[in-house]
Amino acid sequence: xxxxxxxxxxxxxxxxxxxxxxxxxxxxxxxxxxxxxxxxxxxxxxxxxxxxxxxxxxxxxxxxxxxxxxxxxxxxxxxxxxxxxxxxxxxxxxxxxxxxxxxxxxxxxxxxxxxxxxxxxxxxxxxxxxxxxxxxxxxxxxxxxxxxxxxxxxxxxxxxxxxxxxxxxxxxxxxxxxxxxxxxxxxxxxxxxxxxxxxxxxxxxxxxxxxxxxxxxxxxxxxxxxxxxxxxxxxxxxxxxxxxxxxxxxxxxxxxxxxxxxxxxxxxxxxxxxxxxxxxxxxxxxxxxxxxxxxxxxxxxxxxxxxxxxxxxxxxxxxxxxxxxxxxxxxxxxxxxxxxxxxxxxxxxxxxxxxxxxxxxxxxxxxxxxxxxxxxxxxxxxxxxxxxxxxxxxxxxxxxxxxxx
Ligand SMILES: [Zn+2]
Ligand SMILES: [Zn+2]
Numbered sequence: 001x002x003x004x005x006x007x008x009x010x011x012x013x014x015x016x017x018x019x020x021x022x023x024x025x026x027x028x029x030x031x032x033x034x035x036x037x038x039x040x041x042x043x044x045x046x047x048x049x050x051x052x053x054x055x056x057x058x059x060x061x062x063x064x065x066x067x068x069x070x071x072x073x074x075x076x077x078x079x080x081x082x083x084x085x086x087x088x089x090x091x092x093x094x095x096x097x098x099x100x101x102x103x104x105x106x107x108x109x110x111x112x113x114x115x116x117x118x119x120x121x122x123x124x125x126x127x128x129x130x131x132x133x134x135x136x137x138x139x140x141x142x143x144x145x146x147x148x149x150x151x152x153x154x155x156x157x158x159x160x161x162x163x164x165x166x167x168x169x170x171x172x173x174x175x176x177x178x179x180x181x182x183x184x185x186x187x188x189x190x191x192x193x194x195x196x197x198x199x200x201x202x203x204x205x206x207x208x209x210x211x212x213x214x215x216x217x218x219x220x221x222x223x224x225x226x227x228x229x230x231x232x233x234x235x236x237x238x239x240x241x242x243x244x245x246x247x248x249x250x251x252x253x254x255x256x257x258x259x260x261x262x263x264x265x266x267x268x269x270x271x272x273x274x275x276x277x278x279x280x281x282x283x284x285x286x287x288x289x290x291x292x293x294x295x296x297x298x299x300x301x302x303x304x305x306x307x308x309x310x311x312x313x314x315x316x317x318x319x320x321x322x323x324x325x326x327x328x329x330x331x332x333x334x335x336x337x338x339x340x341x342x343x344x345x346x347x348x349x350x351x352x353x354x355x356x357x358x359x360x361x362x363x364x365x366x367x368x369x370x371x372x373x374x375x376x377x378x379x380x381x382x383x384x385x386x387x388x389x390x391x392x393x394x395x396x397x398x399x400x401x402x403x404x405x
Pocket of ligand 2: 296330
């Protein structure tokens with residue numbers, strides 16, 4: 001952090017290594033963006049490429065990470081790495097990310113820990129696994145540990161802490177349990193947990209943003225322990241203001257109920273495609289929408305595998321529940337549009353209209369006659385449901401007692 005504070009501003013010119021001078025791009029200035037070049041020559045030479053960032057309507061703009069970063073705040077050393085990106089809401093990334101956290105070599109690492117690539121054979125990934133008694137025991141254990149880690153992280157949620165601090169807590173809690181945090185370096189994800197604030201749908205990267213009273217925060221924890229992965233997430237209210245906002249509460253509690261209602265339906269013979277019908281029906285009853293881009297998934301020795309579990313209605317998901325299957329259901333529900341966009345960090349998925357989104361996730365085992373929630377809450381788990389305010393207090397059309405499941 002301190003290092004970044006002392007770093008001089010770099011010239012964003014083409015293949016330019018120089019520090020920036022006080023020469024500013026006039027167009028950027030007009031747009032409220034600070035872009036400083038080293039010299040007039042360099043500015044001219046870079047113009048053809050540089051000018052493309054002025055057009056926020058350019059459909060290619062999301063393909064390239066802008067070469068400019070905002071001015072580093074001299075006190076904190078923080079900066080926004082994508083100052084010209086048309087953010088859909090008010091949330092901004094707060095960089096630099098903290099240094100990569102290490103996992104002791106004594107803890108078994110998954111395939112991607114070194115090069116970021118989950119090298120799963122195609123067939124294995126696309127075939128639904130039925131676990132034997134040993135596999136089921138392995139899943140029970142890692143899921144219980146995953147729940148413990150989520151609870152430790154959730155207990156630290158309050159206004160004033162950063163999501164990077166939540167990451168540190170998750171990372172250390174995993175090590176204490178002899179587990180590897182599955183997200184770390186998975187497809188090059190830089191941190192040990194996903195933290196998704198307000199309009200972030202999922203895959204938020206922990207950074208130096210400080211949680212505010214009134215925020216909602218999803219913490220998505222995944223552990224790798226003795227050859228198996230566990231995966232769960234919950235959305236938490238940050239401070240009393242968050243619980244006092246009727247739309248926040250309608251969103252978060254309805255999402256929680258969507259997961260509960262779909263889980264209640266899990267038993268052998270039930271179609272995987274049915275869960276989306278249940279989830280969307282309930283979401284719509286509260287005037288909320290369902291994200292389509294991200295789905296639940298099989299999970300076992302593989303972090304993500306078959307079956308694919310969509311959360312929206314009338315989906316074409318393949319297959320039925322069979323005893324010994326383990327998979328997640330993890331609905332993402334939004335106040336406004338269900339459509340998503342991805343930040344130039346290639347991870348952070350946000351709502352296209354910048355309104356809030358919530359998510360809950362469990363890892364489930366299909367039993368002979370129903371379901372076992374492997375990541376179930378413990379009596380000590382922080383968070384948990386609160387009452388939804390009456391319809392008159394929210395924008396949601398809530399015609400009857402449906403609100404409280
Ligand atoms: Zn998850
Ligand atoms: Zn998941």
